[in-house]
Amino acid sequence: MVKKADKDVNGGRLSSTPPTYLGRQAKVIWRKVVPFLETQSSVIRIDAGLVEIYCTQYEIYRNAYKHIRENGEVQAIYKSVQNYEGEVVGKDFIGYKRNPMTSIYSDAIKNLAKVGSELGLSPKSRAELMEISDNATSNEESSTNQMKNFFADDE
Secondary structure, eight states: OOOOOGGGGGGGSOOSSOOTTSOHHHHHHHHHHHHHHHHHSOOOGGGHHHHHHHHHHHHHHHHHHHHHHHHOSEEEEEEEEEOTTSOEEEEEEEEEEEOTHHHHHHHHHHHHHHHHHHHTOSHHHHHHHHHHHHHHHHHHHHHHHHHHHHHHHHO
């Protein structure tokens, strides 16, 4: 029995079942995005890595957002005030610091936008893909007409 090349498994298409190692949120978005990609673009099995990155970044984005909602964008910083015996007798407010999850959230959004654009998941990238497709079709038609004209001249 000959084993199929990885690119030919599942007819070269993305699996509708997400990889088992993805987290819960990543699996949910996989199940939503793969059917859309298969109807709207030329994404194939070889692009599964990009789809995985998109799905995992989505999960990171959701987790970071949940943490920010629960803990806020900034956190108050206090300095303990001690008496001469070293006992804490109060706390002085010294300012705020940014919640580190805001950086993770921001990075995930940027990654989602970048990978999503590569996959054709934004309105702009879909329009660009359609334009490329239309140009390719018109170039093919003009090439076909040129070939017909070339061979017609021989008769």
